Amino acid sequence: MTAPFALSRIHHVAYRCKDAKQTVEWYEKVLGMTYTSAFSEDHVPSTGAYDPYMHVFLDCGGGNVLAFFELPQQPEMGRDTNTPEWVQHIAFEVPDMDALLAAKAHIEGLGIDVLGPTFHGIFRSIYFFDPNGHRVELACNIGKxxxxxxxxxxxxxxxxxxxxxxxxxxxxxxxxxxxxxx
Structure with a gap:
Protein backbone atom coordinates (compact mmCIF):
# COMPACT_ATOMS: atom_id res chain seq x y z
CA MET A 1 0.00 0.00 0.00
CA THR A 2 1.25 3.48 -0.83
CA ALA A 3 1.03 6.28 1.73
CA PRO A 4 -1.01 9.34 0.70
CA PHE A 5 2.06 11.56 1.19
CA ALA A 6 5.76 11.56 0.35
CA LEU A 7 8.72 11.77 2.70
CA SER A 8 11.44 14.13 1.55
CA ARG A 9 14.26 13.08 3.93
CA ILE A 10 15.02 12.35 7.56
CA HIS A 11 14.62 15.64 9.40
CA HIS A 12 16.85 14.48 12.27
CA VAL A 13 17.69 11.42 14.29
CA ALA A 14 17.87 11.89 18.05
CA TYR A 15 19.75 9.94 20.71
CA ARG A 16 20.32 10.51 24.39
CA CYS A 17 23.66 11.82 25.65
CA LYS A 18 25.32 12.06 29.05
CA ASP A 19 26.66 15.59 28.56
CA ALA A 20 25.47 17.84 25.70
CA LYS A 21 28.59 20.05 25.62
CA GLN A 22 30.97 17.08 25.64
CA THR A 23 28.92 15.38 22.92
CA VAL A 24 28.89 18.45 20.65
CA GLU A 25 32.64 18.95 21.09
CA TRP A 26 33.35 15.25 20.38
CA TYR A 27 31.31 15.16 17.16
CA GLU A 28 32.91 18.41 15.98
CA LYS A 29 36.47 17.23 16.73
CA VAL A 30 36.18 13.58 15.74
CA LEU A 31 33.79 13.72 12.76
CA GLY A 32 33.95 17.38 11.71
CA MET A 33 30.23 18.01 12.23
CA THR A 34 28.90 21.54 12.68
CA TYR A 35 26.88 22.41 15.77
CA THR A 36 23.88 24.32 14.42
CA SER A 37 21.26 24.82 17.12
CA ALA A 38 19.83 23.84 20.48
CA PHE A 39 16.47 23.82 22.23
CA SER A 40 16.20 23.75 25.98
CA GLU A 41 12.96 23.60 27.93
CA ASP A 42 11.75 22.66 31.39
CA HIS A 43 8.55 21.09 30.02
CA VAL A 44 8.32 18.69 27.07
CA PRO A 45 6.34 20.49 24.31
CA SER A 46 4.57 17.34 23.08
CA THR A 47 3.47 16.03 26.50
CA GLY A 48 3.66 19.02 28.83
CA ALA A 49 5.56 16.88 31.36
CA TYR A 50 8.16 18.55 33.56
CA ASP A 51 11.47 17.12 32.35
CA PRO A 52 14.22 19.72 31.79
CA TYR A 53 16.34 18.93 28.75
CA MET A 54 18.95 20.25 26.37
CA HIS A 55 18.39 19.19 22.74
CA VAL A 56 21.43 19.83 20.48
CA PHE A 57 21.62 19.53 16.68
CA LEU A 58 24.67 18.76 14.53
CA ASP A 59 24.91 19.08 10.76
CA CYS A 60 26.31 15.85 9.30
CA GLY A 61 26.40 17.14 5.72
CA GLY A 62 24.07 16.46 2.84
CA GLY A 63 21.05 17.88 4.68
CA ASN A 64 21.37 15.30 7.46
CA VAL A 65 21.06 16.24 11.11
CA LEU A 66 22.07 14.26 14.20
CA ALA A 67 20.56 15.39 17.50
CA PHE A 68 21.05 14.52 21.15
CA PHE A 69 19.06 15.03 24.35
CA GLU A 70 20.68 15.56 27.72
CA LEU A 71 18.12 14.64 30.42
CA PRO A 72 19.55 15.49 33.86
CA GLN A 73 16.36 14.63 35.78
CA GLN A 74 16.12 11.11 34.34
CA PRO A 75 17.86 7.98 35.67
CA GLU A 76 21.43 7.50 34.46
CA MET A 77 21.67 6.69 30.79
CA GLY A 78 22.00 3.01 29.96
CA ARG A 79 21.63 0.73 26.99
CA ASP A 80 19.38 -2.16 26.06
CA THR A 81 21.28 -5.06 27.64
CA ASN A 82 19.23 -7.58 25.64
CA THR A 83 20.60 -6.19 22.36
CA PRO A 84 24.29 -6.68 21.49
CA GLU A 85 26.25 -3.40 21.30
CA TRP A 86 27.05 -3.97 17.61
CA VAL A 87 23.36 -3.81 16.60
CA GLN A 88 22.34 -0.28 17.53
CA HIS A 89 24.58 2.21 15.77
CA ILE A 90 24.76 5.42 13.80
CA ALA A 91 26.28 5.00 10.32
CA PHE A 92 27.69 7.82 8.20
CA GLU A 93 28.90 7.61 4.62
CA VAL A 94 32.32 8.77 3.46
CA PRO A 95 33.07 9.17 -0.26
CA ASP A 96 35.67 6.44 -0.81
CA MET A 97 38.22 4.06 0.68
CA ASP A 98 40.90 6.76 0.94
CA ALA A 99 38.53 8.86 3.07
CA LEU A 100 37.68 5.81 5.22
CA LEU A 101 41.36 5.10 5.87
CA ALA A 102 42.06 8.79 6.58
CA ALA A 103 39.16 8.82 9.04
CA LYS A 104 40.50 5.71 10.76
CA ALA A 105 43.97 7.29 11.14
CA HIS A 106 42.46 10.55 12.43
CA ILE A 107 40.18 8.83 14.96
CA GLU A 108 42.91 6.48 16.20
CA GLY A 109 45.21 9.51 16.47
CA LEU A 110 42.70 10.93 18.97
CA GLY A 111 43.15 7.82 21.12
CA ILE A 112 39.87 6.17 20.11
CA ASP A 113 39.83 2.42 19.39
CA VAL A 114 38.66 1.66 15.84
CA LEU A 115 37.56 -1.71 14.44
CA GLY A 116 37.95 -2.33 10.71
CA PRO A 117 37.81 -1.72 7.85
CA THR A 118 35.27 -4.53 7.65
CA PHE A 119 34.09 -5.90 4.29
CA HIS A 120 30.31 -5.97 3.72
CA GLY A 121 30.17 -6.85 0.04
CA ILE A 122 28.92 -3.50 -1.25
CA PHE A 123 30.62 -1.31 1.35
CA ARG A 124 33.50 -1.26 3.83
CA SER A 125 33.18 0.15 7.33
CA ILE A 126 35.03 1.15 10.45
CA TYR A 127 33.45 1.17 13.93
CA PHE A 128 34.08 3.02 17.20
CA PHE A 129 32.15 4.40 20.18
CA ASP A 130 31.23 7.97 21.10
CA PRO A 131 31.54 9.20 24.71
CA ASN A 132 27.92 8.17 25.38
CA GLY A 133 28.52 4.55 24.41
CA HIS A 134 26.78 4.85 21.02
CA ARG A 135 28.46 2.78 18.33
CA VAL A 136 29.40 4.86 15.28
CA GLU A 137 30.09 3.46 11.82
CA LEU A 138 31.76 5.16 8.87
CA ALA A 139 31.13 3.40 5.57
CA CYS A 140 32.21 3.82 1.97
CA ASN A 141 30.31 2.21 -0.88
CA ILE A 142 32.30 -0.13 -3.11
CA GLY A 143 29.48 -1.94 -4.92
CA LYS A 144 28.86 -1.90 -8.64
Missing part, protein backbone atom coordinates in the same frame (compact mmCIF):
# COMPACT_ATOMS: atom_id res chain seq x y z
CA UNK A 145 25.43 -1.21 -10.19
CA UNK A 146 24.93 -4.91 -10.91
CA UNK A 147 25.52 -5.70 -7.21
CA UNK A 148 22.76 -3.33 -6.11
CA UNK A 149 20.41 -4.69 -8.81
CA UNK A 150 21.02 -8.25 -7.65
CA UNK A 151 20.50 -7.33 -3.99
CA UNK A 152 17.21 -5.64 -4.86
CA UNK A 153 16.15 -8.73 -6.81
CA UNK A 154 16.90 -11.20 -3.98
CA UNK A 155 15.74 -8.98 -1.09
CA UNK A 156 12.13 -10.31 -1.09
CA UNK A 157 13.37 -13.91 -1.40
CA UNK A 158 15.77 -13.43 1.51
CA UNK A 159 13.13 -11.85 3.74
CA UNK A 160 10.61 -14.60 3.00
CA UNK A 161 13.16 -17.32 3.72
CA UNK A 162 14.29 -15.60 6.93
CA UNK A 163 10.66 -15.27 8.06
CA UNK A 164 10.17 -19.01 7.61
CA UNK A 165 13.48 -20.35 8.95
CA UNK A 166 15.18 -17.62 11.06
CA UNK A 167 18.45 -18.73 9.43
CA UNK A 168 20.65 -16.66 7.15
CA UNK A 169 19.48 -17.11 3.56
CA UNK A 170 22.26 -17.88 1.09
CA UNK A 171 20.86 -15.86 -1.84
CA UNK A 172 23.75 -13.38 -1.72
CA UNK A 173 26.75 -15.47 -0.64
CA UNK A 174 28.93 -13.44 -3.01
CA UNK A 175 28.65 -10.57 -0.48
CA UNK A 176 30.88 -12.48 1.92
CA UNK A 177 33.82 -13.04 -0.42
CA UNK A 178 36.27 -10.22 0.19
CA UNK A 179 38.42 -9.83 -2.95
CA UNK A 180 41.20 -8.27 -0.84
CA UNK A 181 41.31 -11.09 1.73
CA UNK A 182 44.02 -12.94 -0.14
Missing amino acids: PEHYEELKRVAPLMLDEWSRTKKAPRHADWLHKDPDAG
